[in-house]
Structure formats: C-alpha cells, structure tokens
Amino acid sequence: MKIPFSPPYIDESVISEVTDSLKSGWITTGPKVKALEEEIKKLSGAKNVLCVNSWTSGAILMLRWLGLKEGDEVIVPAYTYCATAMSVLWAGGKPIMVDSDEDFNISVAAIKNAITEKTKAIIPVDIAGYPCDYDSIMNLVNSPEIKNKFHAESSVQEKLGRILVLNDAAHSLGANYKNGVKTGSETDVAIFSLHAVKNVTTAEGGAICLNLPEPFDNQQLYAELSMRTLNCQTKDAFTKTKAGGWRYDIVGQGMKINMADVNAAIGLAQIRQYPQILKERKRVFETYSKAFSEYDWAILPPSITGERETSYHIFALRIKNFSEEMRDKMIDEISKNEVAVNVHFIPMPMLSFFKGLGYDIKNYPHAYKNYCCEISLPIYPQLDDEKVQYVIKTVVDSYNKVAGK
C-alpha cells in the first residue's frame, strides 16, 4: 500500500469553484479573494484579513511595515521552518533564535532572556498546529519592565509602544487558543500559510490577520497594506478595468505579492467544508494517539490542553531515547514499506545557510532533542481506517526492527 505524505484535498467543489473563476473573465485579485478573506475572518475571529501570495511575503510585508532597521532584533524559535527567520532577514532585521519546550513550541522563558533594547518583534510558531502560550507572551511584552526597555524608532513602533507579537500560524488555521479565542485573533498579527501542504490551501498563499490594539485602525491598515501588496498603486486592477478608471498614482515602494482569484477559489471551496476536514484530521490524529499510547517507546504530540486545541496539522511522533541515527534508520524502514513520513523540523541552526551566519545547534539543546527522535506521520482526510492501520503497523514493525525487538 502506497501512502503519500500530504496530498492536497481536491474534490468536485474545489474544481467547480476554480472553473467558475476561469469562466468568469476575472482570474486575478477580485471577488474570490475577498470571499476567502471573509471566510478566514469568520473562522479566526480576526478583525481584518488580507490574503497574499505566501506566508513568507506576508511576513516580510508586516516586518517592513513595522519599520525594521539594520541591527533590529526579532526573536524566533530555532525549531521552525526556515521562512520564519528568512522573512526577518529580508525585512532588514536580525533573527535571534531561542530554544523550545517539550511541546515543540518556543520557550517563553527563553524569549524573556533574549529580549534586549533592540528587540522589535517576536514570532512564536504554533508548531504542528498547537498554539503557543500567548497569554504569557502578551503579558511579557506588556509588562512595564519590558516596555521600558523598548525603543521606538518608526512611527508604527511609536504608536504601538512595545514589542510586536506576530504569530507564525502557518500550521494553525482553525486551532483554538482559549474559549472564544481562535488562532488568528490572539496576537497583534497572525499569518496563516495556504501553501499546498497546509490544512487549507490555495496552492501558494498566505492570509494576514490584523488585530492591532488602539489607536490603530485595522480597517484602515487593511486598505493601506492591500495597496502595498500591489506596488503601492492607488487603484487595483479590478477598479482600473471599470470605464474611466484608468488614472492611478504610485505612492511608495510597494511589493507585488497579491493573491489571484484563481488561487483563492481552491481555498474558498476547502474552507467552506473546513469543519468536516478538521474532523477527519482529528479522527486520524486520535487513532494514532490511541494506538501508540500502547507502546512505552512512543511520545505522543500535544493536542488538547484545557481549552487549547491543535488544528491537527502534523502528527509529530517522538521515539523515547532514540538517537538521530536510529530515527533515520527507522524512517528508512518505514519508507521501504511505501509510507511517506517526514521530520518537522530540522532546526535552523543545523542548515548550512544559518550555520554560515554563526548560529550553532549547541545553543538549542531542547530543539535538537525534539528533532532527533521525531517522525511526522501522514495525516489528512483521505486516509481511511485501513490506511491508518497500515501506517501504524508499519511504524511499529519498523521500531521493532531498529530497536532489535
């Protein structure tokens, strides 16, 4: 039995929504993007939502809007996908990597230790879809001690008066932070990725959630940022096609990172059935959790803690007392049986580029510990029970083989 890792969820409703866009005569940013933004707003509770062409471009946009200058620091976890730090570099800042906790997420104690007078933002990542401890992080940036350290060096920073918290919510669309607070509305800014492997996809895409505190006007900010995604052009293409609407101005150095309607159509059809998709992901997650709880060598990933609930994006299994080498062997065994698995994540300090910048994995022992025994199992609605059972059997057999049992 061949089990792919993460095929996109494409059903008839997705195909018909895309066809609708193709036949409508309008394929780039327009009504489908607006409709998708509305759906994400409803789902997340965010005040405003702006769709762009990737998580990465959205993060660069927001960090540039914040006004990063050379030498400004942005705190990120060492344990994440490279985009989290790459966006900081492209926005002109310096990523300050910190260690993680047992639940894979950024350590709040490590954030506190890393804050300096140059810190302008923190980017916590909801690894695997499990939300970080945002109450602690927001309390930290709002505490008088930390606020006193903050040096505003742009008009936006002055208006905010403290460190910005930008949630890398690439994995956590639909996750619950606490009663009445879904992921996307718990921090100043949160960005979802709509990349092909994520829970909801537009092939490539991202959605920026805006929840800036007073005196910011999120609606006005949405309009300003929309313009910045289209070269800072005062009229978008949709408006310009109307008779007499040809004249426009360019009012700044914008980016070109808008989402196209034909892409939005994919995500629009998926998000309309997201409660069902999420339920199916949860079914697979719970079947794995129940099965592996029988084995004392398996460390189960976090899913529900009080009101906090994951979006079931990744099933991050860890093998107790396994070295990196044994984990790799186990993955080889699993692959021989045609089950595709993955590792989330290779900590950034282990990647050539970041090593070259001077980051050293020795400084992130917990990130390394989480990484070296981790195997991500396939999780998506199309996995029926027979396939899930096959994955479980393959993983157990592979463990036994490598552990010599």
Ligand SMILES: *Cc1c(COP(=O)(O)O)cnc(C)c1O
């Ligand atoms: C996928 C991912 C991103 C990047 O998303 P893109 O839409 O591909 O730019 C960022 N952070 C994390 C944690 C991711 O998994």
